[in-house]
Amino acid sequence: MIQKIIEGCRNRQRESQKELYQMFYAYGMSITLRYAESREQAVAILNDAFMKVFTNISTFDDSRPFKPWLRQIIVNTAINHFHRNQNERRSEALDKVEDELNSRETIISGISYDEIIDMVQQLSPAYRTVFNLYVIEGFKHKEIAKMLDISIGTSKSNLSKAKRNLQSILEKNFI
Known part of the structure; x- marks a missing residue:
């Protein structure tokens, strides 16, 4: 077919x-x-x-x-x-969201797919793209750096900040 x-x-x-x-x-x-x-x-x-x-x-x-x-x-x-x-977007500050973490080990269950997508969409474009390529698509930082024309360190930093920002979003919305 x-x-x-x-x-x-x-x-x-x-x-x-x-x-x-x-x-x-x-x-x-x-x-x-x-x-x-x-x-x-x-x-x-x-x-x-x-x-x-x-x-x-x-x-x-x-x-x-x-x-x-x-x-x-x-x-x-x-x-x-x-x-x-x-x-x-280069003129936008990538660090708009403060990196305060009150609880690193909060486990939240029962979050719908749409809620997860909404949270990922709240990330800055740079963080969201690196997060998706690394976590969802399974690319390595070296591959991501090449695809996005950034350094490997920037890729790692963006992933780390994306995870912290998602943690913060989770805490604000579900705790």
Whole structure:
């Protein structure tokens, strides 16, 4: 079934493109929501990613699974979006949130997926991107540094600050 849809996309058939989009929309949104500042921005990133998919579908190797190929395009599109907006954000202070921690070992259960996404979206773009790439996607700091054009130390620092900021957000909202 997926092969038939992919073949239709290669032939620029709108119906096949629509089917592929609908088939993987929720999957794509689950990825872009982690990188975006809002649901609207996540949709924009996802739409950009699907445009890249449709443009480059001829390069997809049919002997490999489609989902990892799609995931890589979505993640790369989110990173590109981060780069495009990075210059605007450089003037913002990355340390807006104070790093006060009252309780390091608070365990909170019963938090919904949407609440977790909302908390991650509260992080600054730099912290959120490094957090997602390291914690969710499993990249190493060296890989993240190369992708985002930052130093390895900055990647490690941003991850550490993201974790502290998330802890602070958790404490404010759930304690």
